[in-house]
Amino acid sequence: MSKTVLITGASSGLGRQTAKFFHAKGWNVVATMRGPDRETELNQLDRTIVTRLDVQDPASIDSAVEAALDRFGALDVLINNAGYGAYGPLEATPIDSIRRQFEVNVLGLLATTRAVLPTFRTNRRGTIVNISSVGGRLAFPLGSLYHGTKFAVEGISEALQYELSAIGARVKVVEPGGMRTEFAGRSFELNNDATMSEYQPLAQSLFDLLGPMLEQGSTPEAIAEIVYAAAIDSSDRLCFEAGPDAVSMLAQRRATDDDAFYAGMKQQFGLA
Template identity: 65%
Template sequence: MTKTILITGSSSGLGRATAKHFHAKGWNVVATMRNPEREEELIRLDRVLVTRLDVQDLASIQAAVDAGISKFGRIDALMNNAGYGAYGPLEVTSLDKIRRQFDVNVLGVLATTKALLPHFRANRSGVIVNISSGGGRVTLPLGTLYHGTKFAVEGLSESLHFELAPLGVRVKIVEPGAIKTDFMSRSLDFSNDPQLSEYQPLVQKVLAVIGPMMEQGAPPERVAESVYTATTDDSNQLRYEVGVDVVELLGSRRSMDDAAFLGGMRTQFGLEG
């Protein structure tokens, strides 16, 4: 029986690459996005349903789940991928942006997962793959909101890993490092006020790091392969690190105490003292 995955944020980047990878592996794909009327590629593929899902719109989440089940009979896996990155000094970041960051990256994951749980519970099976980040384990300066949400995804996923196991539902966390996508232009929302001069040296250093880091990142197709592995390996493994950069970074973090690791980060960003 052909299996089906529902993917949020399929319009670009990792979501699109994963939709195409699962399709190539013979799966049915419910490729969801906020503006499906703009999609031109995925709609031409057989076994792919392109439909609307905005993780901030509960009705659209349920409608997408219902449409996927109606089209393919069942849904076997969920990839919570839709995301957004708010960076910049907290002092200059609006409450609207703060709310959006947590609405999309945390509440959206919970709402979409919750919508599929009755179906998974009835089937006594299912896989939930939550896209976290190396930034869910370690942080960069000025990433208070983004890292806060990814740390939250790590915690909620680990707890759900225990909670859902008796129901036959496995929970996985994929932790990419930098991914070579249009994240910088499409999904990075950087707040700054140049008049607050105290923050500007750090702002310039962080921007100088983020740009080259993303350009040197892993291709989204490589991360999609890891999502497929996490979905299909039938193991109880919880975390999947993807990319040389994140494997090295998290390895360093595990090998050092807080004083050594955080001291090294402060030195890298000129935050001595």
């Protein structure tokens, strides 16, 4: 029998390509998104259902999990992909934006994970794949919110692996670097205030770095292959670095002591 995967944030980018990749591998796919009525491609695939799931709406999470079980009888993998990045000076960021960043990237991930655990526990199997980021292991300026959420995903996953082993399930973390997706347009929020002139050179330095990083990053198709590899991995391996830039950056971070790394970052962004 085919296995079944539920993917959040499947309307575009990595989520969409991951849905297509799993389908090509013969899986049943539950592609979830906030606006399924606008989907015109994934809903044409066999063994695939497209349904609404907004990670900020617990009822929609429960409905999506129920739809998966009703249609396919079981759920084998959850891929927590939905998320976005909020950047900018903390001083310029409205409290509502702060709340939303953590509600989507952290609380939404926890709520969706919690919703699938009863069936994983009953069946004594299942895998959670949390899409983190290289930004869950190191931080750039003006990213206190985004990096705060991705660092949280890393900690949640590290702790969760122990309790999931008690029910026969696993958790994996995928850490992409730059990706050539619509992230900058669809999933990127900038909070800035030009009157706070002190922050503006730093903001420009950040964009000068992030622009090429995204343009030269991995394709979502390439990262989807790593997501799939994580989902089917039966070892105790937790983290999967995704993309040559992620591998390079994280290797450099591990090889550098904190003081030297922070000093280098400050110099790179004109703060030294």
